[in-house]
Amino acid sequence: MSADAARNPSLAHSGMTSEEQHRRQWRDYRTAAGRRPVKKFMMDLNDDERAAVIAAMKEVEREGLSAAKHLRGDIYEVKADTADKFFRVLFAAEGRYNQVLLSLEGFAKKDRKTPKPRLELAERRLRDWRRRGAGTS
Numbered sequence: 361m362s363a364d365a366a367r368n369p370s371l372a373h374s375g376m377t378s379e380e381q382h383r384r385q386w387r388d389y390r391t392a393a394g395r396r397p398v399k400k401f402m403m404d405l406n407d408d409e410r411a412a413v414i415a416a417m418k419e420v421e422r423e424g425l426s427a428a429k430h431l432r433g434d435i436y437e438v439k440a441d442t443a444d445k446f447f448r449v450l451f452a453a454e455g456r457y458n459q460v461l462l463s464l465e466g467f468a469k470k471d472r473k474t475p476k477p478r479l480e481l482a483e484r485r486l487r488d489w490r491r492r493g494a495g496t497s
Contacts, residue, residue, distance in 0.1 A: 384421045384453075386461045389485045392492065397485075398449060401466035405447075409440075413447050413466070416440035420461060425453055431474060435464070435482050448474060450482035454489075462489065 388396045402410055416438045420427045428436040431450070438449040446469050454460040464482040469475065 384424065384459050384461055386417055386421060386451075386463060389462055389464045389489055390494065392488070398463040398466045401449075409442055409445065409447065412442050413438070413440040413449060416447075417449060417461075417463075420451075425458070431479055433483065434486060435479060437474060446470070448478075450474070450478065452482075452486050462486070464489075 388398050390396050402413065405413065417440075420436075420438055425436060428438055428451075431437050434452040436451055436453065438451065440447040440449075448467055448469055449463050450465040451461050451463045454462050464485045465478055467475075467478055
């Protein structure tokens with residue numbers, strides 16, 4: 361019996377580890393009007409840029425928060441760089457097991473530091489998402 365199954369007997373019957381049972385998955389923040397700002401950001405990228413951002417997001421999905429940079433509070437940053445541009449997706453890990461990777465803001469940047477207004481926008485969106493109970497639907 362695996363260590364996970366020993367801690368949680370229901371896993372022994374499913375054959376799954378707790379990590380597999382609570383697989384991380386990306387989800388877009390949606391405004392109250394239904395807009396998806398990170399999806400729009402992604403659609404505005406060219407194919408190579410989008411592929412770089414998706415690859416970085418998949419790494420966080422596989423590896424967890426250790427593959428991201430913690431900024432402050434509940435906000436983390438995914439880094440994706442191409443030859444001439446730097447892209448970031450700000451997100452929070454939500455859900456009982458931090459299995460929901462909630463993308464809050466996406467942008468291209470020129471400086472090393474994440475712009476404070478972008479970080480504040482991500483924090484406002486996270487508060488809005490939690491206030492509306494968007495994580496429970």
